[in-house]
Amino acid sequence: MERIENKQILKTKHLLGIKGLCREDMELILKTSGSFKEVLQTPNKKVAALKGVTIVNMFFENSTRTKISFEMAEKRLSADVVNFSASSSSLKKGETLIDTARNIEAMKIDMVVMRHSTPGAHKMLMDNLDSIIINAGDGAHEHPTQAILDLMSIVEKIPDLNGKRVTLIGDIIHSRVAISNIHALKLMGAKVQVCGPSTLMPRGIENIGVDVIYDLEEAIENSDVMNILRIQLERHVGPSFPSLREYHNYWGITNEKLARAKNDILILHPGPMNRGVEIDDDVADGDHQVILEQVLNGVASRMAILYLLSANIGGIK
C-alpha cells in the first residue's frame, strides 16, 4: 500500500472493546487513521489495501450511521462486503447465533463486523469462529470504534490529552458509547467526568475512575471537551425520567449555557442528534462542534482498524 509505510502490527487480534487495549495499539490506530483520512480527502478516495478480503457486516440491531460508515470504510479499502441484518436473517426461524455465523464463515470470509444487543456476544463469536471479529456495539457494553473516532476527533484539536477534562453528558446507563469512551480517554491520560440526572448514572460508575456530577453548569465551566450523548426518546419517560422538557432545561446544551465555558471548548455528539433535547441548533451547528468531522473520522478510523487487524487474517486461533 502506497501511503502507509512499514506495516505495523497491533497487539490485539480482534477489536471487542477498548478495555484491555494498550496505549501503543491506540496510538497506532490513531496514527493510521490520520493517514487514511488523507486518503479520503484525495479525489480517488480509495486504496487497494484489502483487495481479496471478505468482510461480513452482521447487524442484529438497527443502525444507520455505524453500518454505513463500516461499509464505506470497507469499500474504500477495496474489500468484498456482505451485509446481513436481523430482519432478513434465519435467527427468527430459531437458528442460533453460532450456527448462523458458522454458516456464513463456511462460505470463506475473513472478518466479521457485528452489532448485537447482548453484551459479550462478540466473545462468543470469537470463541467459535476463525474470522477476525470487530465489535460495532454490544448492548450497553462497548462500542470501541465509536470511542476511537471520538478520540481521533478530540486529539486532532487537542494533541495532548494529559490532564484535560472531558465530560460525557446524558444517558450514561444505557450507553455503550460512554463505557468505551471512558476507557479510551483514560488510556490517553484525560480526566473524565460524567454528568446527567442521577437516574441515568449506572451503579458504581465512579469506581471506573470518573467523577460524577449532576450540575451541568459546573461541568460546562471545568470542561475542555464535552461529548453529548443521545437521549433515547422512545425509552426514557417513565419511573425515573420525568420529561424531555425537564431534561432539556437542566441538561440540554444551549448557547446560553455555553457562555460559561472555556473559549476553546470542544463539542462532540456521536449522533443521531435530538435537536432541542440534548443539544440546541445553535450548538449543533455552532463554532465549537466537530460533529460532521466525527463522521468523516468514523470512516477513516474504521479503515485503519480493518486494515491493521487484517494483518492477522489466516494467522490466528
Add this chain to the structure above:
Amino acid sequence: MINNIDINKPLFKNLQRLCLIKNGTIIDPYKEKEYSSDILIKNGKIEKISKKINEPDADIIDAEGKYISPGFFDMHVHLRDPGNEQSENLITGTNAAMSGGFTGIAAMPNTDPCVDNIFVYESIQKRAERLLVEVYQIPAATKNRDGKVIVEMTELAGMGARAFTDDGSGIQSSETMRGAVTYSSMFNIPILVHAEDDTFGKGVMNESFTSTELGMTGIPNICESSMVARDIEITRYVKGKVHFQHISTKESVELIKNAKKEGLKITAEATPHHFSLTDKEVETFSTDYKMNPPLRTSADVNAVIEGLKDGTIDAIASDHAPHSTEKKNVEFDYAPFGVLGLETLFSASVTYLVRKNKIDMMELLKKIVVNPRKILAVEPNMLEKGQVADLVIFDNKKRWKVKRNELLSLSRNTCFNDQYHYGKVFCTINKNRIYQR
C-alpha cells in the same frame, strides 16, 4: 441416551441381606458425636452399631479413613420432570442426587404442567417410589404459579405435601402472599419464598460496578431484600411460617437475623454458589454464571458465610437447575437462569466453608442433614439400631476436579467446572439400596 447417559437407568443396586461397614468414623449431627464404629445393616435396617463387628456372611464395605453420616437432604432441587426431560428427569436427577450423597430431596413445582393439584402431585410421587433417593415433591403455592389464587392446600397437605412454593418467581401480590402464609399456617406448613420483586425490571446479573462495566442489566440487592422485608412483616402479622430460599444479599441476611431474634417462625437457606463465587465471574460472559438470584459481590458472599456461621441461615441447598447445553450455549441475555448443584453441594461446602474454617464438619452436616429435614418435617434419619439404614460414606480429604462431562446429571451447566474441590461421596445407602462410585 443423552450426553452418554441412559436416561431410564437408576444407578443404585440392591444391598445384600447383610452388609457390614467396617473401619469408618461415624459423625452424627443429631447427637453431635464423632466416634469410630462398624455398622451392620440387615434387610435395610441398622442391626448393630459397635466398635468391632464380625459377621462372616455379610458383604463388607471398607470405610477406612472415611466418615459415615446420616444421608444428606437437599431441600431445593429442580428435576424438570414432567415437561423438560431433555434437561433432567426423575431418574437422572436422583442419580445425580445420590452421587452427591443425598438420600432425600425436595423437588420444586415449576414443571410443565405445574404441580398445583393433587393429580400431578400424586403422579410424580408415584413415579418416584422405589428409588434410592426419597423425593418430596413440593406443590406450588398458587395455581399455575401465577401469584393469584392459592392452591388447594388442605387436600395437598393431607396427601403429604411438606411445603408450598412458587419458586422460580416471587409472589408479587402482597395480598396473595398473605393469603398463602395465613392458609398454610393452619397446617403448620411453611411457604418457601423465592424473594424477588419483578417490578425492578428484568436484569440478567447482579447490579453492581461489574454490571455497569459489562453493560448488562442489573438485578439489585433490594430486588430480593425488599421482598424478604415484606414477607417478614406478613409472617409476623399472620403468625405464619416461611422459609427463605437461596438468600444472596447481605441485607436479606440482616433482616432474617433480626426476625429470628424476635422469635418469628422463619428459616433460610443459601446455595454453594452464593457463598463461593462473586459477580466478577460474569466477566467471562459464560452463561454458567447466569443464575437467579445472581452471583453478588464479595460483601454479600461474606455476609452469607456469616449467616451460615451464626445460624441465621439454617440450611445449604443446591437450587439444582439443569438446563440443556442447547439452551445455555446462547447469548448471555437469552440464556435461562440456573446452574447444577446436586453433585457439587457437598464438595463446594467442604472446600469453601470447612477447609476455610468458616464452619466445622459437624455444623455443615447440621445444615445438609438435620435442618432441612426439620424445616420440611421429614422424619430424622438417625444412625441408631433399629432405624432404617439411611447414610452416606464420604472422604472429606479427597481432592478432585469438577468436570462437567463426568457429572451424572443430564445437563452440563455447572458453575464449578475445572475447579478443584475437596470432599467426595464414596457410597450412599438408603434402606436396601446402595449407590457406590
